[in-house]
Amino acid sequence: MSASRLNPGVPIRIGSVGDYVQDLRWSPDGRFLAAASISGPISVFPHPAEEPIIVLPGHAPGTQTIDWHPDSRRLVSGGQDARIRLWQVPESTQLDAWPAGADWIERVAWNRDGERLAWSAGRTLHVRDIARGCYVETPYDFPSTVADLDWAPRGRRLAASAYGGVWIWRPGEGKERRLLGWKGSSHLMRWSPDARFIATADQDMTVHFWFTDSGVDLRMSGFPGKIRDLAWESSSRYLATASGEMLAVWDCSGPTGPEGRTPIMLPGPAAVTRLAYAHAQPHLATGYKDGSVLLWPPGLHSVGQRLATFSDAGAIVQLDWSPDDHHLAVGTEQGEVFLLNIKESRR
Amino acid sequence: MTTAKPADHRVPVTILTGFLGSGKTTLLNRILSEEHGKRIAVIENEFGEVGIDQDLVIRSDEEIFEMNNGCICCTVRGDLIRILGNLMKRRDKFDYVLIETTGMADPGPVAQTFSMDDEMAESLRLDGVVTLVDACHVIQHIDDSEEVQKQIAFADVVLLNKTDLVKPEALDALEAHLRRMNAQAAIHRTVQADLPVDKVLHVGGFNIDRALELDPKFLEPEYPFEWGGLLELPAGTHALTMEPGPDPAIQLALVSAEGSDAAALAAAREQAVLVYGRRHEIVAAPVAIQPGHDLYELEVGGMQRRYTLQIDESGIYGLFTQHHPDEFNLKVRIGGAAVTPLIQAEYKPDHEHDDEVSSVGIRLAGAFSMPRLQRWIQNLLATQGPDIFRSKGVLSVRELPHRIVFQGVHMLFTFRPGRPWGMEEERESTMVFIGRNLDRRALTDGLHACLDL
Numbered sequence: 093m094s095a096s097r098l099n100p101g102v103p104i105r106i107g108s109v110g111d112y113v114q115d116l117r118w119s120p121d122g123r124f125l126a127a128a129s130i131s132g133p134i135s136v137f138p139h140p141a142e143e144p145i146i147v148l149p150g151h152a153p154g155t156q157t158i159d160w161h162p163d164s165r166r167l168v169s170g171g172q173d174a175r176i177r178l179w180q181v182p183e184s185t186q187l188d189a190w191p192a193g194a195d196w197i198e199r200v201a202w203n204r205d206g207e208r209l210a211w212s213a214g215r216t217l218h219v220r221d222i223a224r225g226c227y228v229e230t231p232y233d234f235p236s237t238v239a240d241l242d243w244a245p246r247g248r249r250l251a252a253s254a255y256g257g258v259w260i261w262r263p264g265e266g267k268e269r270r271l272l273g274w275k276g277s278s279h280l281m282r283w284s285p286d287a288r289f290i291a292t293a294d295q296d297m298t299v300h301f302w303f304t305d306s307g308v309d310l311r312m313s314g315f316p317g318k319i320r321d322l323a324w325e326s327s328s329r330y331l332a333t334a335s336g337e338m339l340a341v342w343d344c345s346g347p348t349g350p351e352g353r354t355p356i357m358l359p360g361p362a363a364v365t366r367l368a369y370a371h372a373q374p375h376l377a378t379g380y381k382d383g384s385v386l387l388w389p390p391g392l393h394s395v396g397q398r399l400a401t402f403s404d405a406g407a408i409v410q411l412d413w414s415p416d417d418h419h420l421a422v423g424t425e426q427g428e429v430f431l432l433n434i435k436e437s438r439r
Numbered sequence: 440m441t442t443a444k445p446a447d448h449r450v451p452v453t454i455l456t457g458f459l460g461s462g463k464t465t466l467l468n469r470i471l472s473e474e475h476g477k478r479i480a481v482i483e484n485e486f487g488e489v490g491i492d493q494d495l496v497i498r499s500d501e502e503i504f505e506m507n508n509g510c511i512c513c514t515v516r517g518d519l520i521r522i523l524g525n526l527m528k529r530r531d532k533f534d535y536v537l538i539e540t541t542g543m544a545d546p547g548p549v550a551q552t553f554s555m556d557d558e559m560a561e562s563l564r565l566d567g568v569v570t571l572v573d574a575c576h577v578i579q580h581i582d583d584s585e586e587v588q589k590q591i592a593f594a595d596v597v598l599l600n601k602t603d604l605v606k607p608e609a610l611d612a613l614e615a616h617l618r619r620m621n622a623q624a625a626i627h628r629t630v631q632a633d634l635p636v637d638k639v640l641h642v643g644g645f646n647i648d649r650a651l652e653l654d655p656k657f658l659e660p661e662y663p664f665e666w667g668g669l670l671e672l673p674a675g676t677h678a679l680t681m682e683p684g685p686d687p688a689i690q691l692a693l694v695s696a697e698g699s700d701a702a703a704l705a706a707a708r709e710q711a712v713l714v715y716g717r718r719h720e721i722v723a724a725p726v727a728i729q730p731g732h733d734l735y736e737l738e739v740g741g742m743q744r745r746y747t748l749q750i751d752e753s754g755i756y757g758l759f760t761q762h763h764p765d766e767f768n769l770k771v772r773i774g775g776a777a778v779t780p781l782i783q784a785e786y787k788p789d790h791e792h793d794d795e796v797s798s799v800g801i802r803l804a805g806a807f808s809m810p811r812l813q814r815w816i817q818n819l820l821a822t823q824g825p826d827i828f829r830s831k832g833v834l835s836v837r838e839l840p841h842r843i844v845f846q847g848v849h850m851l852f853t854f855r856p857g858r859p860w861g862m863e864e865e866r867e868s869t870m871v872f873i874g875r876n877l878d879r880r881a882l883t884d885g886l887h888a889c890l891d892l
Contacts, residue, residue, distance in 0.1 A: 110530070111529060111530045112528040112529060112530065114528065130525070130528045130529050130530075131529060131530070153495060154525065154529075156525070172497075195497065195498055195499075196499075196518075196521065196522070198521070214500065215500070236502050236504070236517060237500070237502060237517065237518060237521065239521075255502070255504050255517060275505070277504045277517050279520075279521075295504075295506065295515070295517070295520065295555075295556070296506045317557040318556060318557050318558050409528075425528075426530070427530070
């Protein structure tokens, strides 16, 4: 590995969504950055910023979750009007809308090939086949509200977490859902990029960790407070966890993963609010309550590099790397959206 | 040490509980129409039916789960964590949050949600639990419904609603029953849940520094003495005579009083409660009994006894005896003639309720040793937490210039600094436990052992 220096230029403010940035996502082709505000409207910023900003009405009284279709032209959203809406960008037309099934929609996600759309609404989970225009199966019931869901990085597996553990299955194949059981309540769930692991952040200030093949699980405790975010490094070796002012990074390599290991502890300037690993690079970006954004070089041996401090814009609540890892998009509590231009220059 | 508290910008939350038909929705609509200028978020249960066009009404399935911290009564409402977390992200946050539970709900998990989640504790402040009671029908459930008992036990405010359908005597009996179960709640009688909104919102129920000092008279539904009276005594040396009775000894307190009416007796009674709290420095076989802070224990033995009563200043004094004076033919005599009390009262010890919900209020003079107190409370709540629904205290701790405010919901508890003590103020502590199977004697003894003497 060669040493590299990152060169973040001056942050560019690309706009405001007016209220807390609830979700922030680059389109897969890097042409658009979508930012959903907690009060409803979704702003789509073209990149580079040569065309006008597109504002989609979103959901009243609030948008909860968005996701881009792999074609980078369709954006799906779910919100507190109990609807799932499909938008066309840049035309900003609504292509479709479906009743979500319950008031509380936590998460909406396309699978990797963009044929299927999954969303959770209260205690049910729905999977829609977009090409055929129908639901894949009847809605899946869960013992409690589905806290998080995501498709496996490859293939057609879907995972959903709720009180009682994580369920994994291939929708539409008629088989029973496999349960990775744990009597706990999670609020975040993340597949590792190689799909070997699933990690959840639990309400009792622990991180739960499963080997997806064997179902063996580990529990990581000792966090100073609620786990605010989880992020996997692109090689699936490191899992970063944020709690209080401490960034803890767990080495998950080897046959036993993080078992028996202590994490690398990296103190920051304030409470950590957000984590984002770059897509292909081993760089970790962290956001803080005081508006700071730090960048941690590979290996995590040195201190984090301060990329920017947006002290007037409130806490950092969203971070998303552009598909080419050249830009880091930042969303704040006050609704500001910034771009950090991160060009890598090898020495 | 600084005692000024930073302004609390957290959004207050009120929990509305009560059986189906008790008037929760009526009260909710009343609050919303009277406070229409405010941004109030309402989280309703799945059967709720708020009739008013409101900024934000969210229906929610009550989802209760246990925390994995080895504490069986540590349950929280997962749905509330999600919903409230979302609400608090909004730029112009809400002025108030109202949470309506289902009729059968246990308010415990809702209250615990606010202390178990740090994100929540940062932006929200539990103001109080308001419980509606259907005066007409509650009597059918009060003895056998655990839910009704818990709802009453958790309340900071009880609305005894639909009083127009019940006779006054029955209401009095019902209120006394509620008072035995929960000694610290404010009880209001209402028709159609009609009462000023400030009686249910911003009550500071979990800010007990204030709440406890409002109602000290409710703290001692049981007294450590059986009899009290006010006597007019001239300055001089008098006699107190006794004959053998059912017990080998009798404790008594003599305090000064102002006036001769029921209020004066009640004030003197509160003084006497503090004197009786000084069991650790009891004065046995006194040379002379004098008004003041001492708790005397007089041996009766098998013969007539005569003690000296020393009064320096003519006035009215309150005498409070552990047993009824008639049992010992106890008299205060001025030159041989027995003094007749200006007013007197009997305090019957009340031990009839065990497994029923009740409250135990305890007042003690002096100051606690903090480590000892912490250990005791921790142990108490670890073992009896499932039965002790709520506990509160405003405490005097050795060497601290301010009060310590104690607050517990089942096994979870916090100590926080409260108001400073005045220069001349008597240091005393008040503590209330509300729950089942409460043993007043054991609780009092346990607290006593935590005093720093």
